[in-house]
Amino acid sequence: MLDVQAIQELVRKGRRYDAIFAIIGLFCMMIGILMLAVLLGGLVDDGAHRLNWTFFENFPSRRAQRAGILSAMVGSTLVMLITAATAIPFGVGAAIYLEEYARRNWVTNLIEINVTNLAGVPSIIYGLLALGLFVYALDFGQSILSAGLTLALMILPVIIVSTREAIRAIPSSIREAAYAVGATRWQLVRDHIVPYSAGGILTGIIIGLARAIGETAPIITIGALTVIAFLPDSPFTGEFPYLSFEWMKSPFTVMPIQMFNWLSRPQAAFQENAAAAGLVLVVMTLIMNGAAIWLRMRFRKRIKW
Numbered sequence: 086m087l088d089v090q091a092i093q094e095l096v097r098k099g100r101r102y103d104a105i106f107a108i109i110g111l112f113c114m115m116i117g118i119l120m121l122a123v124l125l126g127g128l129v130d131d132g133a134h135r136l137n138w139t140f141f142e143n144f145p146s147r148r149a150q151r152a153g154i155l156s157a158m159v160g161s162t163l164v165m166l167i168t169a170a171t172a173i174p175f176g177v178g179a180a181i182y183l184e185e186y187a188r189r190n191w192v193t194n195l196i197e198i199n200v201t202n203l204a205g206v207p208s209i210i211y212g213l214l215a216l217g218l219f220v221y222a223l224d225f226g227q228s229i230l231s232a233g234l235t236l237a238l239m240i241l242p243v244i245i246v247s248t249r250e251a252i253r254a255i256p257s258s259i260r261e262a263a264y265a266v267g268a269t270r271w272q273l274v275r276d277h278i279v280p281y282s283a284g285g286i287l288t289g290i291i292i293g294l295a296r297a298i299g300e301t302a303p304i305i306t307i308g309a310l311t312v313i314a315f316l317p318d319s320p321f322t323g324e325f326p327y328l329s330f331e332w333m334k335s336p337f338t339v340m341p342i343q344m345f346n347w348l349s350r351p352q353a354a355f356q357e358n359a360a361a362a363g364l365v366l367v368v369m370t371l372i373m374n375g376a377a378i379w380l381r382m383r384f385r386k387r388i389k390w
């Protein structure tokens with residue numbers, strides 16, 4: 086048997102390892118924060134002075150001082166609207182089915198392997214797939230609808246995988262207790278599985294949307310324009326049914342493509358415009374993350390274990 090001194094030495098050694106690991110983890114975290122601060126500092130230094138109402142209200146222009154991001158910001162917002170409306174219900178629904186309803190056989194295993202592998206496929210592959218499927222086969226054209234569906238396909242595996250992991254984290258005792266009181270599988274999913282895993286599901290959704298909003302390769306592949314001096318048709322009309330979907334067929338541009346266009350020009354003023362657009366894109370991403378954190382906290386407060 087170990088004597089008291091040997092046990093104390095083992096405890097001290099374990100504490101030293103804990104302290105070393107904590108220092109290494111803190112160092113890695115500080116490097117990440119420092120790199121992010123440097124990047125944001127550079128964007129603020131280069132483009133903060135361009136952030137005024139003129140920059141948000143104007144269309145792209147050959148004159149840097151007159152150039153704005155109105156069409157690119159509206160295009161990004163509409164594309165992300167279609168992306169979210171498509172990817173979220175299909176991704177969450179597929180994950181719930183695979184985790185709670187699907188039988189465990191070779192077909193299910195094959196689907197799981199393919200979904201996991203698709204999460205690592207380069208985005209340009211999705212662009213080529215969308216070019217043949219949405220643009221040509223389904224004749225959606227080079228439109229906002231094609232772009233939104235392309236990005237939805239790209240982030241769908243991410244949402245499915247993250248949702249399944251969130252569902253798996255729920256203790257099995259929750260399921261056993263629900264079945265013990267006579268709940269059906271649908272009642273279990275609706276009243277327990279989805280509410281309890283909502284935080285993890287929202288995290289996966291925001292990770293997917295944050296990736297989609299900054300993608301350029303698939304959008305260029307399906308024919309996004311670099312300069313647009315008009316806005317899509319309004320989704321609201323003055324006549325019944327008061328909604329119009331013509332805006333989905335409109336040509337478009339998005340923030341990353343507008344930034345790439347400005348960065349490809351030699352004038353320093355356009356470089357400043359690109360930095361300002363980068364700041365706007367970062368703020369849009371932070372708003373999405375903030376909304377997810379707020380929703381996650383609300384769900385956690387409502388949960389009663």
